[in-house]
Structures are given as structure tokens and as C-alpha cells.
Amino acid sequence: MSATEQAGQAPGHPEGLADRLGAAVRLREDGRSEEARELLVRLGAEHPEDAEVAYQTAWAHDVLGLEAEAVPHYRRALSLPGLSETDRRGALLGLGSTYRVLDRAEEAVATLSGGVQEFPDDAALRTFLAMALYSAGRPKEALELALTVVADTSADPGVTAYERAIRHYARDLDDLS
Numbered sequence: 001m002s003a004t005e006q007a008g009q010a011p012g013h014p015e016g017l018a019d020r021l022g023a024a025v026r027l028r029e030d031g032r033s034e035e036a037r038e039l040l041v042r043l044g045a046e047h048p049e050d051a052e053v054a055y056q057t058a059w060a061h062d063v064l065g066l067e068a069e070a071v072p073h074y075r076r077a078l079s080l081p082g083l084s085e086t087d088r089r090g091a092l093l094g095l096g097s098t099y100r101v102l103d104r105a106e107e108a109v110a111t112l113s114g115g116v117q118e119f120p121d122d123a124a125l126r127t128f129l130a131m132a133l134y135s136a137g138r139p140k141e142a143l144e145l146a147l148t149v150v151a152d153t154s155a156d157p158g159v160t161a162y163e164r165a166i167r168h169y170a171r172d173l174d175d176l177s
Helices: 017-029 033-046 051-063 067-079 085-101 105-118 123-135 139-153 157-161 163-171
Strands: none
Touching: 017 033, 017 051, 033 051, 051 067, 051 085, 067 085, 085 105, 085 123, 105 123, 123 139, 139 163, 157 163
16 A cells, blocks of 8 residues: 555554655645655655655655656665555656666666566556667667557557557568558
8 A cells, every 4th residue: 555545554664654654745746845855855764674665755856856866765665575566666667767867778778678577568667668768779669669558558549440550560660561
């Protein structure tokens, strides 16, 4: 269960941590990101082995444009047990996207590829992987993946009418037939 879903103390959290973590998330959601970051940094220092605190701390740094500072928090969150599936997906996407913003495209590709392997049906992870592939100088792979995501997720009548063709070209962009 993530901090935004918690009401009271979550299993595995020390006394009072769930309430303080929830308060920090609410601060971030209310646009009080710097206050949230300050509280989360304190919580992280007090609870360095809590994956959810690390994830929320990374997110708070990202929201403020402090991508380089977010990286170690994302990495710690992903290395510790205890993240919900939703938060793990978010941490993988956040870390991969952050690497891309920091011009660390190969690390972005590796992180997001791992996320896609773990969660193959997650369209957001696949979309961010397409962007990372482009940033890594692999535009053909990026477009192939992006076209596949469009074909897999679009309900647009124009896309669904041409889904077969889109999937064909996603497999072989160089086919002109």
C-alpha cells in the first residue's frame, strides 16, 4: 500500500512513520514541494531502510527539478524490499526518465528495459523506453517501440482501422510495400 493510500500505520512501518510519510505526500500533491522534500529528507535520514520513504524522497526531488539528487533515492528505493508494485513501476519509470534528463541515455535504456522486462504490459514504461532509445541514438528502435505502444493502446478509430499495417511497419520500418 502506498503512502497516498494509507490511513494510519502501515504494516512494516515504525510507529508514526506512515502518518509523517502521508503528510509529506500531501504536501507534494498540494504544490508545497520544497516542504515535502525537507520532511522526506529528514524521514530518509531517520529510516534509511524504508523503500517507500526513499521513493517518495526521489519523487520530491524530481518535482523540484533536482534530478541528480533524486537518483540515489530512486536507486535505494529499488534496492530495498517493500515497494508496492505500483510504486516499483513508478520508481523504475522515474529513475529511467531522470537518467534521460541527465543525458545518461544508456543508463536510462538499461533501467527502463529492466522495467519493461518486469512489467511488459506497462505502456508508460514502454513509452519512456522509446524516448530513451531515441536519446541513446537508436531512433529506429525508438519508433518501432512507439508504434507498437500506439497499436497496443489506442482506441482511436483511425488507428484501430490501420492497426495491422502499423504493427507490420513497427516490425519492419524499411518495408515500403
